Amino acid sequence: VWLFLHPELLATYHYNQYVIAVTHLFVLGWILSIIMGAMYQLVPVALETRLYSERLAWWHFAFHVAGFIGMVCMFRVWNMKQVGHFGSGLAFGVGLFIYNIGRTLRRIPKWNVTATAVTAALCWIAFTVTAGLSLAIAKCTYESTQGLAAAGGVRTFVGGLRSVAGFMSRFDAISAMHAHAHLGAVGLFMMLLVGVSYKLIPMFALSEIQNKARAGWSIGLLNIGVAGSFLTILLRSPWKCAFTLILIAALAIYGFELAAILRARKRQALDWGIRYFLTAIGLLIPVAGLAGVLSWPALPLNLFTGQLENAYGFLGLIGVVSLAIIGMLYKIIPFLVWFRRYSPHVGRAQVPSLADLYSHRLQGLGYWAFLSGIAVTSVAIVFSNAIGVRTGCGILMLAVTTLMINAITMLNHLFKPRLKPFTIGAANVSKAA
């Protein structure tokens, strides 16, 4: 809605407070909230163990929500000191998340490629948050430590912040911002997308990993590419191109393995949830093409390049990550609703299947609307066309509306369950109680 009302945000260069505010709203409020919530559900399932602490997850949720809302509001008015304060709250929540998932990982009976990817993602989110806080610190002006008690903790703390700010001043602000954003987008989001799909796609399509070494290589190269890209983007090094190629190679290997998994699947029909996810993976091709262009050392720094950067971020975060998330949401929400409402009734009454909980027609409409919206908005961004951006975002709003209607339909089962009596057999279920 924000982009629909202010399409110029994507039709002009992105280094301004409003783009940064809307990006953090989108990344922290939508993507990260969903991903972290899904990880609390899926990591124990995917790795056949139990979550270490549900209570810690609730505390994390409180810090996360308060932190990101405050950050977005403060970015909008460009009060970086308050961004730092709210960001510290968010970072504390992330710390709880890392500890909780980390302890969960220690319980898993058998280490595999998904566990490796989740562990790597935890490391990269820690680095991403640290880099983000360092950026905020670099933009603050701290009061002099003169007058504070010589050995006071506050004096030491403020001195530390000033040291960080001094260190960050060695790097140019735009490169540091790009490095921070890229680290989060690829190190956390892509890493999880790739790693978790090695478990979920075989599970949903009734298949299995075809080549464990190939899957391992994709995760390994992704890690090398993430680390190298962060440093080379930060330092504006021409070697950025080499690490982009490593990332592309990692994703190509992933694509080969995913194709092999799908070829070996026993369940021929792919539902809309899987189609959303696979289309998102397919959109990695134009994203990788843009990454190759943008990392080219001789690329001129002009307005068109800036728009290509906007398109890269838009396609990556909305085209790839969000579409994949929506696909997985169509798997996760029905499961959670079904589990809560219908699980106790299995064997006592006829219960619906997961696919019966929502409208497939709306799912299909949402799919095509999303793809159309992505295409229109991306082209409009490249050509700095605000009307096109508004049109594309309007179509995307239609797609989001279909998701929301389906989500409400699914959640409605919590209040109005659809149970039917068995058609055969006696209903003497009192003995089961």
Add this chain to the structure above:
Amino acid sequence: MNHLTETEILDTLRQVIDPELGCNIVDLGLVYSVSIEDDKVRVVMTLTTPGCPMHDSIRWGAQNALLGLEGVEAAEVEVVWDPPWHPSMMTEFGRAATGVGSF
């Protein structure tokens, strides 16, 4: 005198579905064996994947369905992973219902 038959037990278990695949556990080939001793029934079954989040729901569901059958006073449902489930264990009906190809 109990007249329970394996067919009756399997028909009852057909009321229990795997909600992800939208098919009952018998036609999915998840039920490995059924044994009947007087008014006690024992079922050995598996699930499509280890760590399946529906593990407890399906096992309890099978037990509930059996206890709902007239003449059954005790029901035991054991979930095993050996032999691992494979789609080739599905019936023709199960394959048609889930979109799984033939073998």
